[in-house]
Amino acid sequence: MQCKEWIWSKPIAHRGLHDERYPENSLPAFDAAACAGISIELDVQLSKDGQAVVMHDDNLARMTGANLDIEKSTVAQIKAQRLRKTEYTVPTFEEVLKLINGRVPILVEVKKHRKRLEQTVYDQLKAYPGEYAIQSFNPMVIRWFRKTDPSIVCGLLSSRFDDQKMLRIERAGIMNARLFFMAKKPDFLSFEINSFPNRRIEGFREKLGIPVLGWTIRTLGDLDAAVQFCDNIIFENFSALQTYIQAYIKEFGEVPAFQEYSERIGDIPATI
Numbered sequence: 001m002q003c004k005e006w007i008w009s010k011p012i013a014h015r016g017l018h019d020e021r022y023p024e025n026s027l028p029a030f031d032a033a034a035c036a037g038i039s040i041e042l043d044v045q046l047s048k049d050g051q052a053v054v055m056h057d058d059n060l061a062r063m064t065g066a067n068l069d070i071e072k073s074t075v076a077q078i079k080a081q082r083l084r085k086t087e088y089t090v091p092t093f094e095e096v097l098k099l100i101n102g103r104v105p106i107l108v109e110v111k112k113h114r115k116r117l118e119q120t121v122y123d124q125l126k127a128y129p130g131e132y133a134i135q136s137f138n139p140m141v142i143r144w145f146r147k148t149d150p151s152i153v154c155g156l157l158s159s160r161f162d163d164q165k166m167l168r169i170e171r172a173g174i175m176n177a178r179l180f181f182m183a184k185k186p187d188f189l190s191f192e193i194n195s196f197p198n199r200r201i202e203g204f205r206e207k208l209g210i211p212v213l214g215w216t217i218r219t220l221g222d223l224d225a226a227v228q229f230c231d232n233i234i235f236e237n238f239s240a241l242q243t244y245i246q247a248y249i250k251e252f253g254e255v256p257a258f259q260e261y262s263e264r265i266g267d268i269p270a271t272i
């Protein structure tokens with residue numbers, strides 16, 4: 001059975017520790033997080049030739065300038081593009097696993113309910129030496145992993161879905177009790193921070209004891225909301241928080257548990 005404690009204790013870097021030098025979901029962004037001892041969230045999709053690649057968007061346009069759909073492109077075509085005009089390319093899931101190599105836990109968002117994608121991710125994770133968990137907006141993804149291997153830690157994502165094209169089943173997600181339990185009672189919920197307060201999610205957390213993650217934390221306001229309503233956070237581009245974490249590691253030798261923030265949030269400056 002995979003360990004669950006890290007999911008609701010230590011902050012998670014959204015698509016790695018990315019910045020103007022290291023693009024999101026890139027090998028150097030993941031390495032930066034792993035070297036800092038910070039858990040990593042990443043996104044996985046399936047290429048035309050059946051390989052799992054790490055990319056959030058369905059299309060490469062935003063990250064590379066090339067109008068290529070992931071599902072309609074081979075890995076060779078995808079890797080011919082450069083991320084944000086840097087030297088870095090879109091990594092395969094296999095490359096990411098090899099790089100991180102168990103140094104920190106990873107939270108894998110499976111973007112679509114595709115049996116070939118789910119099987120590929122599962123097969124590659126079986127040999128992975130570290131802790132990991134699966135999350136998805138689609139409860140059918142969670143159901144697939146639950147049926148395949150009940151020991152895998154799984155979580156259900158949800159959002160306010162503003163200006164997003166989502167499948168109806170993904171939009172229903174947490175808000176539909178039948179779909180929620182179709183996902184075999186997730187180990188955790190991962191919810192967009194600007195949707196709090198939310199009585200339904202608070203009910204899942206308090207009555208069923210299901211931990212809640214808040215995403216994506218970028219400001220002190222986000223962090224303050226997360227302290228009130230969440231058990232852990234997924235953060236990005238939050239230099240003040242990253243500086244605080246690094247200072248904490250230097251003083252205590254480990255990443256601070258999220259519960260520390262409720263007591264020490266005043267130690268985190270609004271800006272640096």
